[in-house]
Structures are given as C-alpha cells and as structure tokens.
Amino acid sequence: MTTILIPNAAIQLDDVSFAYGADPVLDGVSLAVAPGEFVALVGPNGSGKTTLLKVLLGLARPDRGQARILGEPVTKLRERWRLGYVPQRPSVSADLAATVEEVVAAGLLSKGRWARRLTKHDKDEIDHALESVALADRRKVRLVELSGGQQQRAFIAKALVTRPEVVVLDEPVAGVDAESQRRFRDSLVHLVQLHRSAVLLVSHELGAVADDLDRLLVLRHGKIIFDDTPAELRASGVSLGIHPSDLPMWLEELE
Amino acid sequence: MIATLPLPWPFDRDYMQLALLAGLVVGISAPLIGTFLVHKRMSLMGDGIGHVAFAGVAAGLLLGVFPIWTAMVAAVAGAVGIEWLRLRGRAAGDLALAMFFYSGIAGAVVLSSLAHSLNASVLSYLFGAILTVSTGDTVVIVALGLGIVTAVVVGWRALFAVVLDEDAARVAGLPVTGLSLGLAALAAVTVVAAMRVVGVLLVAALMVLPVGAAQRWAGSFFGTLVAASGVGAASVVVGLVIARVWGVAPGGTIVLVAASAFALSSLRDRR
Numbered sequence: 001m002t003t004i005l006i007p008n009a010a011i012q013l014d015d016v017s018f019a020y021g022a023d024p025v026l027d028g029v030s031l032a033v034a035p036g037e038f039v040a041l042v043g044p045n046g047s048g049k050t051t052l053l054k055v056l057l058g059l060a061r062p063d064r065g066q067a068r069i070l071g072e073p074v075t076k077l078r079e080r081w082r083l084g085y086v087p088q089r090p091s092v093s094a095d096l097a098a099t100v101e102e103v104v105a106a107g108l109l110s111k112g113r114w115a116r117r118l119t120k121h122d123k124d125e126i127d128h129a130l131e132s133v134a135l136a137d138r139r140k141v142r143l144v145e146l147s148g149g150q151q152q153r154a155f156i157a158k159a160l161v162t163r164p165e166v167v168v169l170d171e172p173v174a175g176v177d178a179e180s181q182r183r184f185r186d187s188l189v190h191l192v193q194l195h196r197s198a199v200l201l202v203s204h205e206l207g208a209v210a211d212d213l214d215r216l217l218v219l220r221h222g223k224i225i226f227d228d229t230p231a232e233l234r235a236s237g238v239s240l241g242i243h244p245s246d247l248p249m250w251l252e253e254l255e
Numbered sequence: 256m257i258a259t260l261p262l263p264w265p266f267d268r269d270y271m272q273l274a275l276l277a278g279l280v281v282g283i284s285a286p287l288i289g290t291f292l293v294h295k296r297m298s299l300m301g302d303g304i305g306h307v308a309f310a311g312v313a314a315g316l317l318l319g320v321f322p323i324w325t326a327m328v329a330a331v332a333g334a335v336g337i338e339w340l341r342l343r344g345r346a347a348g349d350l351a352l353a354m355f356f357y358s359g360i361a362g363a364v365v366l367s368s369l370a371h372s373l374n375a376s377v378l379s380y381l382f383g384a385i386l387t388v389s390t391g392d393t394v395v396i397v398a399l400g401l402g403i404v405t406a407v408v409v410g411w412r413a414l415f416a417v418v419l420d421e422d423a424a425r426v427a428g429l430p431v432t433g434l435s436l437g438l439a440a441l442a443a444v445t446v447v448a449a450m451r452v453v454g455v456l457l458v459a460a461l462m463v464l465p466v467g468a469a470q471r472w473a474g475s476f477f478g479t480l481v482a483a484s485g486v487g488a489a490s491v492v493v494g495l496v497i498a499r500v501w502g503v504a505p506g507g508t509i510v511l512v513a514a515s516a517f518a519l520s521s522l523r524d525r526r
Contacts, residue, residue: 057426080428090420093294098476106416110427115409142474
C-alpha cells in the first residue's frame with residue numbers, strides 16, 4: 001500500500017527502515033498525519049509499533065529514512081513543547097509522593113523553565129489541562145492515591161499542558177476503566193477539533209474513539225498494510241468495537 | 256575554630272560545634288540527592304561511590320595529598336562511570352554498581368598496603384570521625400553542601416521529570432544523559448562531604464533512610480525533599496546528643512537515629 005504524503009504534514013515518516021542486528025523491524029514505512037487529523041495506528045504484537053514510535057519521537061535512529069515533526073527532522077526540533085507525548089502508563093513507585101499538579105507541571109519543562117517557580121500563567125495552563133481530563137479537583141492529591149485510569153489521565157494532562165500541535169499516544173488506555181476512557185476520548189476530540197492538533201494514537205483498544213477517527217493505519221511485519229478510513233476496514237468485516245469479531249481478535253489472526 | 260559560640264550543652268565545646276555544623280550540612284544535603292536516587296531505584300549508589308571514594312582516600316594518603324581531594328576525583332569518576340554504564344545499557348544498574356563497589360574497596364586495600372597506612376587515619380574515613388573534624392574540613396564540607404543545595408534548588412524540577420519517565424523527558428527535550436551524569440556527580444560530592452561525618456561505609460544510609468522516613472508523610476515531591484532534609488538534620492542533632500551522653504560512636508548513632516525514624520514512619524500506611 002502506498003501512502004500519499006501530505007504537504008505540511010504535522011507528523012511524517014519517509015521510507016523509514018530499522019533493524020535490530022539482522023532482524024528487520026520496520027521496512028520502508030511512510031506515513032503522514034495532517035494538522036487537525038485524528039489517526040490511529042494498530043498492529044499485532046511484534047509488528048514494529050513500539051519501534052515506529054521510538055523513531056517518530058527521536059528515541060531511536062532509523063537505518064534509512066527520516067521522521068519529521070512539524071516539517072523538521074524530529075532530532076532537530078527545537079520547540080519541543082509543540083510535541084506532546086503520552087507514554088504507556090509509567091511504573092510509578094508506590095512511595096512517590098508527587099502530586100497530580102507536580103506531574104502536570106513537569107510537562108511545562110519542554111518550554112525550558114527549569115529553575116523558575118510556577119507563574120500565574122503556568123498555573124492557569126495546569127488548571128486548563130486538568131479540567132480537560134476532569135481531574136481539576138484532584139490537583140493536590142498524590143498521584144499514587146488515584147486509580148490507574150486517573151493516573152493515566154494525569155499523564156495525558158502533562159502532555160497537553162503546553163497545548164501541543166502534535167500529540168503522540170502509546171497505548172494510553174490499556175487497562176483503564178470506562179469512565180477514564182470516555183474522558184480520554186473527550187479530551188482527544190477537543191484537541192483535534194478546537195486546537196487543530198494532529199493526533200497519532202497507538203493502541204489495541206479503539207472502542208472509545210472508533211467513531212472519531214479520521215484514518216486508521218495497520219502495521220504488520222514492519223509494513224503499513226492498511227491506510228484508510230475506519231469505515232473501509234469495517235466494510236471488510238472488521239469491527240472496531242468490543243464484539244467477538246473486533247479489532248484485537250483480527251490483529252491476533254494477523255500475527 | 257574562630258570562636259566558641261554560647262550554645263547549650265552538649266554543644267558547648269568547640270569540637271561539638273564543628274561537629275554540629277558539619278553534621279547539619281551533611282544531614283540536610285545528603286537526603287536531597289538521596290530522594291532522586293531512591294526514586295531512580297538506585298538507593299545503593301551511594302555505597303558504590305563510597306567504596307570508590309575510599310580508594311581515593313588511600314591514594315591521597317599514599318601520595319601525601321589531602322585525601323578529600325583524591326577521594327573527590329575517584330568518587331566523581333566512579334559515579335559517572337556507574338551511570339554511564341547504566342545509560343549505555345552496557346551493564347544492569349546493580350551489576351555496574353557491584354563492579355565499582357568491589358574494585359573500589361580492593362583498590363583501597365592495595366593502596367593502603369603500599370602506603371603501610373591501614374591505621375587510624377584510614378579508619379576515620381571508613382567509619383567517620385565527626386568529633387575530630389577540623390575547621391578546614393568543616394569549611395570544605397560547608398562549601399560542598401552549599402553547592403549541592405544550590406544544584407537541587409535549580410535542577411529539582413528537571414531531575415523530577417527524569418525520575419518520572421526518562422523517555423518522556425527526552426521527548427520533551429531535556430538533556431537526560433547530562434542530568435543523570437550530573438546527579439551521579441552530585442552523589443559523589445555528597446559522599447565526599449559526608450565521609451568524615453558518618454564514614455564511607457554508612458554514607459549511603461544518610462542519603463536514603465531520611466527519604467524513606469519522609470515520603471510516608473510528605474504530601475508532595477517537593478515536600479519529600481524538604482522533609483527528608485529535616486529528618487536528616489534532626490538525626491544528626493539527636494545522634495550527636497546521644498553520642499555525647501553515652502560516649503558511643505557518633506557516626507553509627509546518627510545512622511541508627513535515621514533508621515529509627517524510617518522504622519517509625521513505616522508504621523504509617525498511606526495506601
């Protein structure tokens with residue numbers, strides 16, 4: 001399948017290949033996500049999703065090709081606050097006394113304000129990010145006292161606090177309760193529709209956002225084998241919901 | 256000592272006042288660095304650095320150089336080496352630590368035997384000798400402590416982001432490698448500052464135990480830093496008083512007080 005590269009793409013991979021030793025993981029992957037576009041990337045275990053994300057975020061150097069964010073090679077992107085990243089829920093030590101506010105404030109460091117105390121503007125931005133994930137009332141609570149879903153919402157707020165134009169999320173709702181999934185969906189739709197952010201979501205569980213996606217990419221054996229609207233995938237008999245014939249089952253069959 | 260201050264017993268003697276000042280500086284600064292090490296799951300790093308620093312002390316005694324400076328060179332090199340091996344994935348964190356830990360103590364034994372100096376002078380660095388710190392020692396300890404506190408005040412938010420998630424910190428553009436190596440170097444400076452107070456064998460305890468005690472009570476990460484320093488300082492004061500009253504070894508007493516604070520705080524279940 002050939003991906004048509006979008007001019008002025010917010011996220012772009014050009015013919016990226018990557019191998020661990022002699023094992024190829026990504027094989028000439030090209031993709032693009034435009035501003036205001038909500039795209040999901042799915043694939044069975046071992047398809048290369050994690051490596052693709054690492055290359056995209058500049059955490060791994062590809063053997064061939066290039067990753068670009070907002071038109072710049074990702075490793076040379078200076079205005080890092082324009083890129084928001086939500087990792088799989090970090091394994092936070094149960095003894096970490098950090099508050100939700102401290103975690104979200106850490107997201108502001110991409111603007112390079114290490115030594116400065118939080119300003120009124122910073123606190124307003126933290127408020128806004130926490131409201132977008134419905135955690136405003138938990139601001140002073142210790143992160144480890146929240147449920148798993150609420151903790152993940154705090155990390156989403158951390159990524160959104162700089163109002164980034166590009167948001168990349170890695171399995172953000174794995175094992176998260178239904179309420180948090182709904183809040184998560186609302187905050188992503190808000191980002192795409194109001195802020196025209198480009199969102200790339202890597203996940204096995206698309207149920208919560210299935211109706212909101214503009215495009216779906218399927219990665220298998222290091223190649224993009226599907227790049228079209230979710231409706232096209234549904235037309236071929238694959239549901240994105242929670243039915244027996246849904247996406248996770250279909251992905252397992254691809255393995 | 257320039258002048259003895261009119262402090263109440265047991266801090267009425269000049270050697271006790273020097274011990275109090277040196278101890279407070281170490282008690283406040285060591286847990287600041289320890290907070291980050293604990294959350295990076297590198298609680299024993301101070302031990303590894305301590306053993307390398309001990310080799311530096313032995314080298315100083317062999318060469319006739321002020322041992323604090325040779326210990327500083329060895330400790331910083333060792334700490335950066337441990338962190339470099341971990342970051343590069345050349346060795347697991349604990350294996351890298353073990354390599355430096357044992358090489359350090361073996362180097363110290365060999366250098367001491369060359370200098371024929373396995374004596375009281377070496378033992379004062381191994382177990383601490385806070386009651387014999389000189390004015391010169393105290394000036395060095397205060398200067399190192401001020402450097403540590405300043406570095407943490409400036410860099411705690413960035414170090415906290417690294418503790419939270421290294422990959423996310425890299426994506427945010429933070430110099431994670433530089434920050435990690437900087438933290439390792441600060442840990443080395445802390446070890447050297449604390450060496451005369453509690454000794455290289457116990458220095459890691461003063462970095463870690465107050466943190467363990469504080470994090471059960473603190474309501475925030477910043478609160479943990481402040482409370483851990485408070486527990487560290489209180490442990491020094493109480494430890495010195497007990498040591499003076501009963502005539503026991505002050506370094507070990509200070510650490511036992513910190514361990515008691517940790518044990519008591521563990522009774523509180525916050526989860």
